[in-house]
Amino acid sequence: MMPAHPTEAAPPPELFRSRIGPAPAPPAAPLAEWHALRRLRAHRLGLAGLVMIGLLTIMAVVGPSLVPYAYDEQNMLETNEPPSARHWFGTDDFGRDVFARTWVGARISLFVGFSAALLDLLIGVVYGGISGASGGSVDLAMMRVVDLLYGIPHLLSTILFMVVLGPGLFTIIVAMVATGWLGMARLVRGQVLLLKELDYVQAAHALGVPLSRLLARHLIPNTMGPILVNLTLTIPTAIFTEATLSFLGLGVPLPLASWGTMTAEGLVTLLTGQTWRLFFPAVFISLTMFAFNAFGDGLRDALDPRLRR
Amino acid sequence: MAAYLLRRLLASLLTLWVIVTLTFVLMHAIPGDPFLTEARLSPQAVRNLRTYYGLDRPLSVQYATYVGNLLRGDLGRSLRSEVRDINRIVREGLPVSALLGAQALLLAIVGGVTLGVLAALGHNRWPDHLSIGVAIIGISVPSFILATLLIDVFAVKLAVLPVSLWGTWRHTVLPTVSLALTPLAYVARLTRSSMLEELSQDYVKAALTRGLSRGRVIVRHALRGALLPVVTVLGPITAGVLAGSFIIENIFGIPGIGKIFVLSISDRDYPLILSGAVVYSVLLLLANLLVDVGYTILDPRIRIAGGSR
Numbered sequence: 001m002m003p004a005h006p007t008e009a010a011p012p013p014e015l016f017r018s019r020i021g022p023a024p025a026p027p028a029a030p031l032a033e034w035h036a037l038r039r040l041r042a043h044r045l046g047l048a049g050l051v052m053i054g055l056l057t058i059m060a061v062v063g064p065s066l067v068p069y070a071y072d073e074q075n076m077l078e079t080n081e082p083p084s085a086r087h088w089f090g091t092d093d094f095g096r097d098v099f100a101r102t103w104v105g106a107r108i109s110l111f112v113g114f115s116a117a118l119l120d121l122l123i124g125v126v127y128g129g130i131s132g133a134s135g136g137s138v139d140l141a142m143m144r145v146v147d148l149l150y151g152i153p154h155l156l157s158t159i160l161f162m163v164v165l166g167p168g169l170f171t172i173i174v175a176m177v178a179t180g181w182l183g184m185a186r187l188v189r190g191q192v193l194l195l196k197e198l199d200y201v202q203a204a205h206a207l208g209v210p211l212s213r214l215l216a217r218h219l220i221p222n223t224m225g226p227i228l229v230n231l232t233l234t235i236p237t238a239i240f241t242e243a244t245l246s247f248l249g250l251g252v253p254l255p256l257a258s259w260g261t262m263t264a265e266g267l268v269t270l271l272t273g274q275t276w277r278l279f280f281p282a283v284f285i286s287l288t289m290f291a292f293n294a295f296g297d298g299l300r301d302a303l304d305p306r307l308r309r
Numbered sequence: 310m311a312a313y314l315l316r317r318l319l320a321s322l323l324t325l326w327v328i329v330t331l332t333f334v335l336m337h338a339i340p341g342d343p344f345l346t347e348a349r350l351s352p353q354a355v356r357n358l359r360t361y362y363g364l365d366r367p368l369s370v371q372y373a374t375y376v377g378n379l380l381r382g383d384l385g386r387s388l389r390s391e392v393r394d395i396n397r398i399v400r401e402g403l404p405v406s407a408l409l410g411a412q413a414l415l416l417a418i419v420g421g422v423t424l425g426v427l428a429a430l431g432h433n434r435w436p437d438h439l440s441i442g443v444a445i446i447g448i449s450v451p452s453f454i455l456a457t458l459l460i461d462v463f464a465v466k467l468a469v470l471p472v473s474l475w476g477t478w479r480h481t482v483l484p485t486v487s488l489a490l491t492p493l494a495y496v497a498r499l500t501r502s503s504m505l506e507e508l509s510q511d512y513v514k515a516a517l518t519r520g521l522s523r524g525r526v527i528v529r530h531a532l533r534g535a536l537l538p539v540v541t542v543l544g545p546i547t548a549g550v551l552a553g554s555f556i557i558e559n560i561f562g563i564p565g566i567g568k569i570f571v572l573s574i575s576d577r578d579y580p581l582i583l584s585g586a587v588v589y590s591v592l593l594l595l596a597n598l599l600v601d602v603g604y605t606i607l608d609p610r611i612r613i614a615g616g617s618r
Contacts (some may be wrong), residue, residue, distance in 0.1 A: 017569075151324035152331075153593050155552035158585055163574055163582065164335045240451055244556060247453050248571055263454060270461050282454045289451035 046298010047301045052291035055283075060110050063103025071104040072096065072255040080259035080274045091278040092265065102280045108258045109288060112173055116238035117231050119177040122182025125227070129215050131185070132192030143189065150182050158241060159250060167253045174243055180234070187230055226302040232296035236289045243285055259285040314594065317601055321594040323405055325587075329379065333372055336579045362386065362580075365501045375583075383555070384584040387573075390457020395584045398569060406554055406565030412485040413550050414526060417492035422539065424493070425500025429508060440497050452553050456487035456560045475563045477482050484561045492546040504535040533607075540604050549598040551589055 057160075064071060067088065074094040083090040088100035131142040161175030195201055201218055209217075246260025247250035254261065259281040266278030316429045350358070359616055363374060378385060384395035428440035450458075463470045463483060471480050507513065516526045554567035562568070570585035572578075 080457050094595065147320065147322050148327050151321065151590070151594060151597070152328050153548050153552060153589055155330075155555065156589055159555075159574060160332060160335050160582070160586060163577075164339050225603060241450060248556065248559065249575060250571075263457070267457060270465055271456065275461075278457060282457070286450045286454060287453065294445075 038116060039197065042045035043301055045294045046296075046301070049291040049294030049298060051109035052287060053295060056288055056291065057104055059103055060106035062187040063106065064100045066103075067097055067100050069097035070101050071100040073255050082274070083276055090274070092277050093274075094255075098262075098277060098280055100177045101262060102259075102284060105259040105262055105281060106259045106284065106288070108169065108252060108256065109242060109285065110175075111234075112169070113235040113239040113292070115236040116176045116180060120181045120184045120234055121227065122229055123177065125188050127181065128185035128188025128190075129192055131209055132189035133196070133215050134160050135193075135196070139189070143186075146182050146185055149179060150186070152179055153188060154179055155241065155244070158245070162245060162250050167250065169252050169256070170239075172251055176241055179236070184227070184230060184234070187226060191226060194306055229296055229300040229303065230294060232299055236292040236296075239288060239292070241284070313605070314598075314602065317598060321598055325590055325594055327585060328590045329376065329583075330372075331373060332394045332583050337368060337371075339577075345401055362388070371578055373397060379587065384587070385419070385580045387581045388576075388578045395581060398581070399566060399584065399588055402564060402566035402569050404526075406558065408580040409481060409484055409488065409558070409563065410547075410550050411566075412481060413488035413553075414492070415494055415548065416485060417546060418539075418543075420489065421493040421496025422500050422536070423499040425505055426527075428497065428501040429525070429535075430503035432505060437501075440501055443490075444494040444498045445496075447490045447492075450490070450493060452487050453556045453560060455490055456557060457545060458472060458481065459487055460560075474561070480561075480563075484557050484563060487560075488557045491553070492549055495537075495542065495546065499539055500535060501544060503538045504531060507531040507534045510534075519526060527602055537604070538601060540607060544593075544597040544600045547600075548593050551593060 069075075069087075074096055075091070078087070078091050079093050081087055081091045083098075086101065088096050089102055092101070093099055127142065127146075131139045131146075134142075142206050157179045158175045159176050162171060165171035165175060195218070201214065204214060204218060242258065243260035243263070244253055247264045249261075249264065251260055252258045262279060262281035263285070266275075266281065268286075269277050273278040311369075356365075359425045360565045363371055366374075375385070382396070384399060387398065394601050424436075424443060427436040429437075431437050432592045460483060472481060474566060510531075513526055513531055515525065516530060521551055551567075555571050556567075557563070558567035559571055566585065566588060569581070570589070573581035573585060
């Protein structure tokens with residue numbers, strides 16, 4: 001026997017969380033959640049983005065093992081071969097299989113994108129949450145620090161950190177997160193300030209709920225909407241930054257195949273004619289950027305219909 | 310308003326100081342010695358070089374000297390570049406980068422606003438679809454890939470524009486377009502949505518009912534309101550163009566400071582890296598300050614409130 005109102009028993013924070021957070025089990029979903037989902041479904045571009053992200057992720061996982069060549073396996077008898085049944089995307093000047101390399105590149109791009117975004121989120125939520133919830137002089141001091149660092153150009157600081165830390169996949173992520181969390185911290189703080197004024201939060205505070213609990217149970221879950229959007233849009237920025245650094249030779253070391261290094265290596269093919277070496281990484285990085293941006297936009301529109309246009 | 314601007318100026322200077330200090334610390338945190346890699350130098354020569362560049366003195370003294378020199382406008386001496394005087398390197402490279410950057414910014418703003426307004430006026434008709442298409446391409450395709458594509462089509466296949474290097478206006482066309490497309494896409498998207506919003510406002514309808522011509526209402530009133538959000542993103546857009554110039558100048562072999570900066574990184578030319586960071590930060594902070602001034606002039610609400618940021 002189901003109770004007449006399945007959501008009635010749920011405490012308010014649950015209801016708020018599910019409104020803007022990821023989808024819970026459908027039967028328990030409150031009305032608002034369905035609106036957001038339906039709006040996302042109506043957003044064709046955003047949905048296309050989501051599907052593409054799914055496909056790219058699957059290919060990043062299984063892609064390299066679909067062909068019998070390792071991404072760094074050289075074969076001097078089959079250099080610069082055009083796409084064929086043996087090498088679906090052709091081979092490069094070392095006879096390496098471009099198909100395998102493209103999907104290893106996808107792994108790197110997605111890994112960098114997701115980890116940078118998640119680390120930004122982690123630091124930003126903790127820092128912004130504490131700053132916003134504390135208020136007063138603590139908030140002021142913490143935000144002054146953010147303001148100061150925020151003026152530093154992102155790519156510049158990333159490059160400088162790469163110089164110090166040396167090339168490598170993890171150093172790229174560290175270098176990006178070094179200043180990447182600032183935007184997230186600002187966003188979270190703003191959201192917390194906004195929510196702090198709400199009656200139920202004031203009530204909880206008056207009832208003596210400790211700050212840490214207030215943050216964990218009420219403030220942070222309820223700020224998830226804009227944060228989720230920001231997270232989705234951070235991923236393509238991180239992917240783009242990695243590709244740019246690798247293109248400039250400051251990113252992942254060889255022989256790792258990043259879309260950035262593949263494009264840089266493929267530049268000469270404009271003159272020599274093996275353009276498939278350039279075509280595949282270029283197309284897939286553009287598709288990835290498109291997918292995340294489209295999904296992020298769709299998510300924003302779905303979560304905040306006022307911005308819909 | 311003067312007090313507000315003064316506060317912003319001080320904040321910018323403080324940020325600049327943080328950048329200079331952080332960069333200095335980072336550069337000196339790198340393990341190793343820039344001269345130890347040169348195997349042919351005798352120990353005496355290395356000692357002499359270290360004395361010449363002041364590297365034998367304590368860090369605090371080096372820092373004080375460096376900041377003192379900066380305050381006098383002396384960027385110091387490069388370790389490796391053919392021209393040792395960094396002031397001269399910047400003097401020669403900056404006009405090139407500035408011209409390219411200014412052209413790209415102009416194209417991005419003028420092109421983006423035009424496209425955005427056309428899209429808003431032709432909402433859901435072909436101008437709208439065109440602008441959305443341009444926005445999608447601009448946001449998805451990284452500038453280095455667009456540059457490669459443009460070189461392939463216009464320089465290699467059609468052979469109407471030079472492949473690379475710098476000199477006549479014809480050399481500036483492809484780099485400018487590659488640098489401008491992404492910011493242009495953002496401006497177009499922003500203009501479109503804020504223009505749509507303005508056009509739906511009551512005052513526009515009121516003006517139209519009172520018999521004012523449609524063109525006059527659009528240009529004199531709606532556009533002015535719609536441009537405000539565009540002004541706010543000019544700062545980030547300038548940052549984007551500056552960062553983009555690192556890559557574009559490298560692809561096209563343009564002798565600007567972006568190319569020199571990237572070269573200094575692979576050369577481990579620390580004084581030049583430091584200077585690059587300083588020059589870029591100054592440019593960016595200056596741009597942000599100008600944007601703030603422009604915004605206070607454009608928006609009377611801020612002028613009265615004395616600035617909320």
